[in-house]
Amino acid sequence: xxxxxIIEDDPVIREELALLLENEGYTPLQVTEFTNVPxxxxxxxxxxxxxxxxxxxxxxxxxxxxxxxxxxxxxIFVTSRDAGMDEVRALSxxxxxxxxxxxxxxxxxxxxxxxxRRSGGLEAADLLEAEGLRxxxxxxxxxxxxxxxxxxxxxxQILACLMxxxxxxxxRADLMDALWDNQIYIDDNTLSVNMTRLRGKLGEIGLPDAIxxxxxxxxxx
Numbered sequence: 001x002x003x004x005x006i007i008e009d010d011p012v013i014r015e016e017l018a019l020l021l022e023n024e025g026y027t028p029l030q031v032t033e034f035t036n037v038p039x040x041x042x043x044x045x046x047x048x049x050x051x052x053x054x055x056x057x058x059x060x061x062x063x064x065x066x067x068x069x070x071x072x073x074x075x076i077f078v079t080s081r082d083a084g085m086d087e088v089r090a091l092s093x094x095x096x097x098x099x100x101x102x103x104x105x106x107x108x109x110x111x112x113x114x115x116x117r118r119s120g121g122l123e124a125a126d127l128l129e130a131e132g133l134r135x136x137x138x139x140x141x142x143x144x145x146x147x148x149x150x151x152x153x154x155x156x157q158i159l160a161c162l163m164x165x166x167x168x169x170x171x172r173a174d175l176m177d178a179l180w181d182n183q184i185y186i187d188d189n190t191l192s193v194n195m196t197r198l199r200g201k202l203g204e205i206g207l208p209d210a211i212x213x214x215x216x217x218x219x220x221x
Contacts, residue, residue, distance in 0.1 A: 002026050003027040003028075003029055004049070005029040006030050007031045007034075007051045007052060007060070014030055014032075017078075018030055024109060029044050039070075046071070048073055048075075048115060049067065051064060051077050051078065054080075060090070061093055064095055067094075074116070076098070077097070079098075079100060097115055099111060106177040106178075129163075130166040131166060131210060133210065135163055140152075148205065154194045157178065157179050158191075159198060161179075162220075162221040163221060165221075166221050168220065172188065172191060174218070175191060179191075195211070
C-alpha cells in the first residue's frame with residue numbers, strides 16, 4: 001500500500017494523522033527531525049507527502065520547493081493557514097492540493113485518494129466484489145447469481161463506495177463526499193432518489209436487501 005510521509009511538527013496532530021492513515025491501510029512515515037527533511041524524503045521515497053506550513057527552522061513553502069528537486073511524490077498542504085494568498089503560493093510552488101485545519105476526515109481521505117490516483121500511486125481496480133456482488137467500474141454494471149443490471153454513474157459510485165467499506169456503516173455525508181470527489185454534485189434528496197433506484201436494481205438481480213439502512217447513522221452493505 002502507498003507510503004505517506006507526514007511533515008508536521010505538532011506531535012498530537014502528527015500521531016492523529018498517522019493513526020488515521022494506518023487505519024485506512026496506508027503506511028505512514030512520520031518526520032520528527034526537521035533539519036534534513038529533503039534528504040529523508042529522498043531516502044524513504046514516499047508516494048505522497050502531507051506538509052504543514054508552520055515548521056521549525058524552515059516554512060513549508062520553501063520546503064515544498066526543496067522537496068520538488070529530490071522526489072516526484074505529490075504534496076498536499078495540511079495547514080491552519082486559510083488565507084487565499086497562502087493557498088495560491090502553496091500551489092504555485094508545486095503543491096498538489098491544500099487543506100485547512102480543522103479538516104474533515106472523509107474529505108482529507110478523499111483528497112488523498114484523488115491525488116494518489118492522479119499521480120499513479122493508486123491504481124483503481126476495475127472489478128469490486130463483496131457480499132455476492134460483482135461491480136464492473138468500466139462497464140457500469142453489477143451482477144449476482146448470473147443476472148446483471150446496468151447502473152447510472154451516480155448509482156455506480158454509491159455502490160462502489162459501499163463495497164469499498166463492506167461491513168462498515170457509511171454515513172450519508174461520507175457518500176456525498178465520495179461523490180463530490182468524483183466530480184458528481186449531489187444533494188441529500190438526490191442521494192435518497194439514487195439509493196432507492198439502486199436498491200431496485202439490486203432487487204432485479206436477486207439481492208433486494210443487500211443495502212441496509214442504519215437509522216440515524218447511514219447505510220451498510
